[in-house]
Structure formats: C-alpha cells, structure tokens
Amino acid sequence: GSPSALQAQKAGLLAVSTEAGDPKMGVIGVGPYVFTAAVAAQLEGAVMADWGIEKMGFKKGYQLIDETNEYAKSVCAGYDWAFGEKAEVVAIDSFKLSDAAVSAQITRLAEAIKTSGVDNVMTCFSGPSAASVVRQIRAAGIDIPILSGTSMDGTYWVDSVPGLTDFYAPTSALPNDDNREPVNEITAAYKAKFGAVPATQYGYPIWAWLDLWKAAVEKTGTFDSADVVKALEENKDTETVLGLRSFSAQQHIQVNAPLLITKFEGGAQNLVEEWRISTDVPNTVLYRTKN
Numbered sequence: 001g002s003p004s005a006l007q008a009q010k011a012g013l014l015a016v017s018t019e020a021g022d023p024k025m026g027v028i029g030v031g032p033y034v035f036t037a038a039v040a041a042q043l044e045g046a047v048m049a050d051w052g053i054e055k056m057g058f059k060k061g062y063q064l065i066d067e068t069n070e071y072a073k074s075v076c077a078g079y080d081w082a083f084g085e086k087a088e089v090v091a092i093d094s095f096k097l098s099d100a101a102v103s104a105q106i107t108r109l110a111e112a113i114k115t116s117g118v119d120n121v122m123t124c125f126s127g128p129s130a131a132s133v134v135r136q137i138r139a140a141g142i143d144i145p146i147l148s149g150t151s152m153d154g155t156y157w158v159d160s161v162p163g164l165t166d167f168y169a170p171t172s173a174l175p176n177d178d179n180r181e182p183v184n185e186i187t188a189a190y191k192a193k194f195g196a197v198p199a200t201q202y203g204y205p206i207w208a209w210l211d212l213w214k215a216a217v218e219k220t221g222t223f224d225s226a227d228v229v230k231a232l233e234e235n236k237d238t239e240t241v242l243g244l245r246s247f248s249a250q251q252h253i254q255v256n257a258p259l260l261i262t263k264f265e266g267g268a269q270n271l272v273e274e275w276r277i278s279t280d281v282p283n284t285v286l287y288r289t290k291n
Contacts, residue, residue, distance in 0.1 A: 001025065005034045014225040016213075018206045021071055021150075023286045026252035033225050035232065035247070037209035039254040041071050042281045044149040044170050045078030045122065047259045051275040052120055052147060052168075053086045060090050062109055062118045064102075064133070066125040067094040074288065075149035076124035081285045082277065083122075090116045097129050106140045119144055126151030131160035134167065153262075154200035155269050168272070170259040172242050173204035177271050178260075182241040208240035212247070243274070256280045 001017045002025060008015035009031035016034075017025050021041035026034050052058040061083045066072040076092070083089050090112050095102045112118045123133060123146055134146060138161060145166045152169045161167075173183045175197040186207055191197050198204075215238075216231035217223060232252075237244045243258050258276035262269050283289075 002030055005030045009033050012225055014213075014228060016206070016209055019202050020253075022074065023251060023253045023255070027250060028287070032249075032252075033229055035209065035252040037205040039150075039172065039205075039257050039259065040078070040281060040286055041074035041149060042078030042081070042285050043255055043257065043277075044259070045075040045080070045124070046082035046277050046281055046285075047078075047170050047261070047275050048122065048147045048149075048168065049079045049082035050086075050277045051261050052145070053083065055273075055275075056120070056145065058083075058120045058145075059087050060116060060118045060120075061087060062090055062112055062121045063092040064105060064109065064121055064123045064125075065092065065094045066097040066130075068096050068098070069124075069126060071126055071149075071151065072097075072124040075151075076122060077285050077288050078281060079122045079124070079147070081281070090118050095133075097125050097127065097133070102133055102136055106136055106142065109137070110140060110142060113142065113144060120147060121145075122147045124149060128157050128160075131157040134164065135161045138164065150201065150259075153202075153269070155264070155267060156199055158264060158267050158269075164267075165265050167264040169262055169264070169269075170275075171201045171262055172208075172257075172259060173201045174260060174262065174269070174271055175199070175201070176269075179271065180241070180243075186241065204242060208242040208245055211240040212238060212245060244276075250283075251280075251286075255286060 005015045014033050017036040019038045020036040025036045063076045065076045093105045095105050148169045153171045216228045219231050220227040233247050233249045236246045258274050261272040263272050
C-alpha cells in the first residue's frame with residue numbers, strides 16, 4: 001500500500017491504510033499525511049506477552065518466527081520486548097512458512113520445554129499455511145499454550161487442527177461474542193447486506209479511524225489535509241467504536257491501544273478479556289532497531 005499512499009502524500013491528500021501493521025506506513029516511512037487504522041504488529045506481540053505473564057503466570061517464553069515475513073518479525077519483536085521486561089525469553093527460532101515441515105524447530109522447542117521449563121510459545125506467522133505449523137506442534141505432543149498475532153484471527157483455519165486447545169490471539173473486534181454494542185451494530189449491518197457476519201476482525205478498525213477523522217473535520221471545519229492531520233494528532237485516549245485510540249505527530253498508528261484476548265477451543269474463537277499494556281511500545285521496538 002505504500003506506493004499508493006506516497007502518491008496521496010505527494011498530492012497533499014490524507015491517506016489511510018485499513019490494516020497495515022507497520023509504523024513505517026506513516027510519518028517516517030511515507031509522510032505526515034498517511035495513517036493506518038490498524039494497531040502496530042509489535043503491539044500485538046507485546047499485548048500477548050504482557051497478558052500471558054500477568055494473567056497466565058508465564059515465566060519462560062519461546063519464539064517461533066516465519067523469517068520470510070516482515071509482519072511476523074514485528075509481532076515477535078513486540079513479544080520479545082514485553083516478555084523480556086518481566087520474564088525470560090529462553091530461545092528464538094525461525095523457519096520459512098513455505099517449508100512443508102518444521103520438525104527440527106519442534107524438536108528444539110520440545111527440548112527447551114524439557115530442559116529450560118519453557119511454558120509458552122509465541123508463533124509469529126500469517127495465513128492459512130500457519131495452521132500446518134500449529135498442527136505439527138500439537139501432533140508432537142507439545143501441549144503448552146500457543147500465542148500468536150492478529151493474523152490468526154478468525155476460525156477459517158481451525159478445521160485444519162482438530163481438537164485445538166490453548167491457542168490465543170489478539171484482535172480488535174469479534175464478529176461473534178463482542179461485548180460492545182457499537183461493534184455489534186456494525187456486524188448487524190454487515191450481515192444484513194451480505195448475509196453473514198465478517199470472517200475476521202479486519203473490516204472493523206477503519207470504523208475507529210473514521211470516528212477520529214469525523215471529529216477532526218468537525219473540529220477544524222475543513223477537509224484541508226494539513227488542518228485535519230494536526231487535529232488527528234491531538235487524539236490521546238479518545239473513545240471510538242473500538243475503544244481508546246491515540247495518535248501523535250510521530251506515530252500515525254496505534255502503539256498502546258487495548259486489544260481483545262481471544263481463546264480458540266472447540267472450533268470457536270471466544271473472548272477472554274480486554275488487555276492494555278502500561279506504556280507505549282518504544283521506537284526501538286517499533287522500527288526494530290533494538291540489538
């Protein structure tokens with residue numbers, strides 16, 4: 001999406017991506033007129049790490065990263081930072097999602113569980129092929145909780161992993177079982193038009209951004225990009241259809257928004273609770289400059 005956003009930036013027009021999870025889709029990477037409605041991928045990993053430590057009692061983490069995917073690296077960068085702040089990341093392993101088997105990585109994970117007490121594994125990947133990795137982990141008899149990012153939102157893939165339990169992922173909204181009436185109103189409108197609820201959360205974040213954009217236009221009394229962007233950057237913990245959202249002159253993506261923790265079990269994805277980390281994800285993590 002960045003080439004299209006760059007053309008909008010050159011034309012002096014405000015642009016927004018619906019689901020780019022990279023903070024470079026914004027001020028630093030493209031320009032000050034570019035926003036994303038999504039949360040930073042690093043925030044997804046950080047939320048799962050923080051929640052896992054505080055609510056599940058995790059002490060020893062393990063990362064399994066698809067090395068071909070920048071999104072996957074960013075999710076695990078957030079997990080690595082947040083988990084390492086309070087607990088121990090025992091090991092970081094990588095694979096290529098195109099690989100038919102990840103047996104070597106699973107063998108190393110099993111050994112780390114046995115010898116180092118690893119009690120959770122953060123799987124950073126995306127797409128239907130990721131279900132194969134989850135299936136191989138469980139088929140190897142590894143039953144510790146598996147965490148992942150928002151890319152695994154939705155139940156379209158769970159039939160590939162029969163009997164899946166203890167799998168957790170963050171999301172911004174749930175087409176089913178969301179406890180927020182504004183979200184349910186969006187879902188109902190979608191179902192009325194298309195005959196079914198959305199398969200994943202990906203159609204929801206733009207609504208939160210539009211809440212902020214509408215307020216900015218009304219506040220400034222203009223559609224002028226420079227004025228509207230300035231007003232958008234003044235949002236700090238502003239209420240939207242998806243809860244609190246913030247922007248700043250440096251970040252045009254969510255770096256500390258609350259997310260919903262969900263659990264996959266019995267072929268369903270169910271709400272556990274909402275979770276928010278105590279501080280913004282730092283720039284060294286957002287741009288993966290941390291050594």
